[in-house]
Amino acid sequence: MDDQPGADDGVLDPERPNALGHGFGVIGDEWTLLILRATFDGARKYGEIGAAFPISHAVLTARLDSLVAEDVLRKEVYQRNPVRSEYLLTEKGRGLWPVLTALWRWERTWAPRDQGVTPTMVHATCGQEFVPAFCCSACAEPVVAQDVDSGWGPSGGWRRSVPHVQTRRRSGNRRQQEYFYPDTMAVFGNRWSSAIVGAAFMGLTRFNDFHDKLKVPPTLLAARLTSLCESGILHQVVLPDRPDWSEYKLTPKGLDFFPVIGTTAAWAEHWYHEEAGDVLSWSHRSCGQAFTGVFHCDQCHEVLRGGDLRQGGA
Numbered sequence: 192m193d194d195q196p197g198a199d200d201g202v203l204d205p206e207r208p209n210a211l212g213h214g215f216g217v218i219g220d221e222w223t224l225l226i227l228r229a230t231f232d233g234a235r236k237y238g239e240i241g242a243a244f245p246i247s248h249a250v251l252t253a254r255l256d257s258l259v260a261e262d263v264l265r266k267e268v269y270q271r272n273p274v275r276s277e278y279l280l281t282e283k284g285r286g287l288w289p290v291l292t293a294l295w296r297w298e299r300t301w302a303p304r305d306q307g308v309t310p311t312m313v314h315a316t317c318g319q320e321f322v323p324a325f326c327c328s329a330c331a332e333p334v335v336a337q338d339v340d341s342g343w344g345p346s347g348g349w350r351r352s353v354p355h356v357q358t359r360r361r362s363g364n365r366r367q368q369e370y371f372y373p374d375t376m377a378v379f380g381n382r383w384s385s386a387i388v389g390a391a392f393m394g395l396t397r398f399n400d401f402h403d404k405l406k407v408p409p410t411l412l413a414a415r416l417t418s419l420c421e422s423g424i425l426h427q428v429v430l431p432d433r434p435d436w437s438e439y440k441l442t443p444k445g446l447d448f449f450p451v452i453g454t455t456a457a458w459a460e461h462w463y464h465e466e467a468g469d470v471l472s473w474s475h476r477s478c479g480q481a482f483t484g485v486f487h488c489d490q491c492h493e494v495l496r497g498g499d500l501r502q503g504g505a
């Protein structure tokens with residue numbers, strides 16, 4: 192640790208990403224999500240991951256390198272001559288199973304049936320096909336976004352929580368849409384969109400507030416808000432007597448994205464924790480406890496563990 196007080200103190204640096212900014216920056220990328228989904232499905236070798244969806248060698252190599260650098264994947268040589276390596280999920284990478292489960296649950300609920308079939312999941316413990324229920328870890332009751340009060344913790348703040356992205360390259364590859372529900376990418380595959388949705392969960396509604404708090408350039412903000420409205424995540428509320436005053440509110444579909452935000456935030460707070468404390472302070476209104484979300488099986492009601500999930504039929 193640098194013992195020069197204040198010199199490298201993240202809390203005093205309004206531009207340095209906090210745990211949320213870092214964590215959402217690492218996984219809030221469309222290619223990264225596809226790579227993670229493939230590795231959770233068992234792909235290990237470069238060729239296996241590359242065969243799971245169309246991706247260029249340059250992009251796949253760059254994304255794998257950054258996931259290794261972030262300690263989400265580790266590269267292991269399994270053959271010397273010629274050298275062949277495989278990519279394995281680290282403990283930190285395996286810790287992302289709730290995020291992928293939350294994305295799966297959301298897609299299962301909201302993706303139109305004609306946009307491909309989301310596979311079912313089987314809970315190995317009870318043997319039943321199930322849907323994960325997002326619950327409070329303290330009282331085990333099911334929780335929706337409106338049940339949780341959220342505020343900033345010691346390392347919170349708007350600017351520092353914006354997903355931090357080192358490399359950004361839009362794929363422009365429409366074929367990706369066959370592999371992920373496009374609305375998932377509309378929210379999660381893009382830095383500003385996930386920041387806007389996160390801010391909407393924190394209570395922001397007005398264009399100017401999104402602009403002031405997140406420092407997102409106005410043209411970009413307008414484009415992202417339009418796209419989030421088109422995806423049915425936000426809806427625009429125009430007041431008849433105030434045409435200049437428009438608000439953006441989460442739709443039921445947008446509010447139902449809460450478990451994805453909750454699981455990603457929990458992963459980020461755990462793996463990028465700052466000494467100052469958490470980014471978010473959440474409490475479950477009905478039980479009064481600090482809120483941490485856990486998934487329960489909706490069939491046997493046991494708490495789900497990553498190793499207990501199996502893909503079922505379509």
Ligand SMILES: [Zn+2]
Nearest residue numbers: 327330475478
């Ligand atoms: Zn509770």
Ligand SMILES: [Zn+2]
Nearest residue numbers: 314317488491
């Ligand atoms: Zn079960």
